[in-house]
Amino acid sequence: MVPVPLAAAGALAGAAYLNARFSLAHDLLFFRITGSTLFHVFRAGRADRINFFYQLEKQALDKSTAEKAFILFEGKSYSYAETYQTVLRYGAWLHERHGVRERDVVALDYQNSETFIFLWFALWAIGAKPAFINHNLQGAALTHCLRASTAKLAVVDPLVAESVTEEVRQALPNMEFAVFTAEVEAEARGHEPVRYPDAVRTESDPIAMALLIYTSGTTGMPKPAMVSCAKVYMAAMMSSKGAGMVLGDVIYTCMPLYHSAASCLGVCSALFMGATVAIGRRFSTKTFWNEVRETNSTVIQYVGETCRYLTVAPPELDPVTGENLDKKHRVRVAMGNGLRPDVWDQFKERFGIDTIYEIYAATEGAAGLWNVSRNSFGKGAIGRFGLFSGALLGMRSTLVRLDDETELPWRDPKTGLCQRVKTGGVGEFIVKLPAEDVRTRFQGYFGNAAATNSKIMRDVFQKGDAWFRSGDVLRWDGDGRVYFNDRIGDTFRWKSENVSTAEVSQALGLHPAVQEANVYGVQLPHHDGRAGCVAIVLNTPDANAEVLAGLAAHAREKLPRYAVPLFLRLLKEVGMQNTGTNKQQKNVLRQQSVDPANAQGDALFWLKEGTYVPFGPKDWEALEQGAVKL
Incomplete structure (x- = not known):
């Protein structure tokens, strides 16, 4: 017979293993x-x-x-x-x-x-x-x-x-x-x-x-x-x-x-x-x-x-x-x-x-999703679920593949239906609604039927079904963790590649000199797609050559080549482009592009020969004239 203390210890160890393996907590x-x-x-x-x-x-x-x-x-x-x-x-x-x-x-x-x-x-x-x-x-x-x-x-x-x-x-x-x-x-x-x-x-x-x-x-x-x-x-x-x-x-x-x-x-x-x-x-x-x-x-x-x-x-x-x-x-x-x-x-x-x-x-x-985290395993996840809760969530929510050009859920040319994203891939987070009465799960916008209907997608996986579009691109891994990738509209294409602004800002945020990085894509004269730009706040009073070269090297090390920001806009203090809830705004920055005349006194830089160097009115004029190819 196994002694009681040993049996208890074995049971606790077994419970701990099962909890760790299947996230039962x-x-x-x-x-x-x-x-x-x-x-x-x-x-x-x-x-x-x-x-x-x-x-x-x-x-x-x-x-x-x-x-x-x-x-x-x-x-x-x-x-x-x-x-x-x-x-x-x-x-x-x-x-x-x-x-x-x-x-x-x-x-x-x-x-x-x-x-x-x-x-x-x-x-x-x-x-x-x-x-x-x-x-x-x-x-x-x-x-x-x-x-x-x-x-x-x-x-x-x-x-x-x-x-x-x-x-x-x-x-x-x-x-x-x-x-x-x-x-x-x-x-x-x-x-x-x-x-x-x-x-x-x-x-x-x-x-x-x-x-x-x-x-x-x-x-x-x-x-x-x-x-x-x-x-x-x-x-x-x-x-x-x-x-x-x-x-x-x-x-x-x-x-x-x-x-x-x-x-x-x-x-x-x-x-x-x-x-x-x-x-x-x-x-x-x-x-x-x-x-x-x-x-x-x-x-x-x-x-x-x-x-x-x-x-x-x-x-x-x-x-x-x-x-x-x-x-x-x-x-x-x-x-x-x-x-x-x-x-x-x-x-x-x-x-x-x-x-x-x-x-x-x-x-x-x-x-809604949630993640209670006390250690590094759950770091950065916006949701975390166990074996059973993950299975239930998978029945009423999923990620769907997006069309790179339209930023709408991709539909099969033959069936007209959407495609689920496999574990580990990225896609728009959507939630199943009762097709006959979506209002029971999604009440929508007051007095705005058009805006309400724009969030509802039908005939997604079978004819007649209805799903709520979150507008957020997420990733769900094999361990039940869910990560935010980007907001649809914030992701931009450059050199035929999709660039996640969230991924770039997180990578730049790891540099010791960076206090805040707000990443967005800007349209440039004579160029397709949008070039990466980061509105950045540094913890040093001057953006000297050493700091700028270090930023460029850090970006190249942490990011794919196409995702390294080509432009840098130096802001004076954190939170300058935020909503009342401390969420970063990108619209105004996008509209101002990298035209020095619209920079409101902020210093602009661009990536040349492996580092960031000042970008001024003459450089913008060269872009407008088609004399520069990035």
């Missing part, structure tokens, strides 16, 4: 997230409590959480009970003062603050639908977003009220603008808290619209994506379960609340768990870690290039002792999307972060 997480979502959505729908307002009410009326801090903001703390009472007061003010009724859409143009959350949940409390407006928008873009919401009322933060110009008001004559000044806020707080009947919040279907969140608008005007009640639950489950959140956690986010990352994945996950959310007004490398320490945050949220900017920022030192404060915090999990492989380890090591929880999801998307 990731299977377990997958089923926890999906199971919890289905259970809570079903239960809430059956009880007609699918409106997430009821989660706030539950925590506020529960003696164990009522007096617990829900929101921390700029030194102030708001308990669940206090938040609930304020929400009821603001709801009554919106209902009585402005006539807001159930199912009305109300635009919310606000910076991050506790007031944003109060107004947001106040609208849910009276059955209305908030439309989150990017508070950075002005002029035509702001007018477009307000008009697209169909709202008759816009509640505006006094800090951004100057963007609501007379031109904007005249373009929207039927819209009322309520600037939430201190006097107006006092009026709203003075209302009696009214808990309106459940009937105003009734929803017959879990996929009913809960709110509108706009796309970034990097390729045109922003579009309002409909976020369903069920998707709010899914976001809360994905964050809270995936990050292993518990009652005592504090999640810090300074990402914009008008975006689904901070609002749905951040605030709603903390609310569901009965945890605390600490809000930063805006992202700044100078205030990020101070606010994290002051609020005793245990989970931090990032989006886009946030972690890069934190990593390249100078270390923060104690003003008295001179001690490096990089690891003086309680954070155990960094949660978000867009952490690039070239920054992944640097960020973890510098700040002592135990776990990275990378999430791949789009506001309007029909599916």
Whole structure:
């Protein structure tokens, strides 16, 4: 007979092997997230409590959480009970003062603050639908977003009220603008808290619209994506379960609340768990870690290039002792999307972060992926799944081959059907939809049928089927890891080869002198395709010959010859071409090309004889005259 200790040790070793071999822990997480979502959505729908307002009410009326801090903001703390009472007061003010009724859409143009959350949940409390407006928008873009919401009322933060110009008001004559000044806020707080009947919040279907969140608008005007009640639950489950959140956690986010990352994945996950959310007004490398320490945050949220900017920022030192404060915090999990492989380890090591929880999801998307990573095996992956969860995902999502010329899914000339990409290959990520009613999985864009239909592809693998197009090119390897390759439209062709901007920027980001690299393709006179250009930020004051030669050598070593950028544009500081969510913008840079007249004072260089040398007006003129062949 085998001794009990030996048998136990053998069982543990066997379990560890099976987990490593088949990623069973990731299977377990997958089923926890999906199971919890289905259970809570079903239960809430059956009880007609699918409106997430009821989660706030539950925590506020529960003696164990009522007096617990829900929101921390700029030194102030708001308990669940206090938040609930304020929400009821603001709801009554919106209902009585402005006539807001159930199912009305109300635009919310606000910076991050506790007031944003109060107004947001106040609208849910009276059955209305908030439309989150990017508070950075002005002029035509702001007018477009307000008009697209169909709202008759816009509640505006006094800090951004100057963007609501007379031109904007005249373009929207039927819209009322309520600037939430201190006097107006006092009026709203003075209302009696009214808990309106459940009937105003009734929803017959879990996929009913809960709110509108706009796309970034990097390729045109922003579009309002409909976020369903069920998707709010899914976001809360994905964050809270995936990050292993518990009652005592504090999640810090300074990402914009008008975006689904901070609002749905951040605030709603903390609310569901009965945890605390600490809000930063805006992202700044100078205030990020101070606010994290002051609020005793245990989970931090990032989006886009946030972690890069934190990593390249100078270390923060104690003003008295001179001690490096990089690891003086309680954070155990960094949660978000867009952490690039070239920054992944640097960020973890510098700040002592135990776990990275990378999430791949789009506001309007029909599916999400995630990767909980504590070691180098999961580094850089946007998704990671085990034997069983991977098989299930493979039934409802896949990668399809793209046509190099059209950037559309390739179709067989004989059958007209698409082709799946084999394991290890790259292709567009698509998600299966119920062909007879795609709306159950993809609600689309509010009031924009054309944009909605453009994301749906039919007759993909068999006649009559329907699939959601993500617009993202991914790679799924044999170990259940999923990697981001590029966004369709960002990949460009040069010398008859496809160049991934993400691959090039990641390779350049490994050079010690590079703080940020934004790669894109530019059209050149008398040349086919698009030539590679990188808008780059260096950690040295001058781009001297040695640094430029080193960059060129590094690029040649790390990249195929055709992918080495031919042009370099030197930017002065990180984040100059970013959205409010720290995602790199390429459109303006593409349009400016490499014409020195459009470079806005930035130094330009081009690759000649193995190094980067200055590129000036005479060189551009030679290109225009066809005197240069690259």
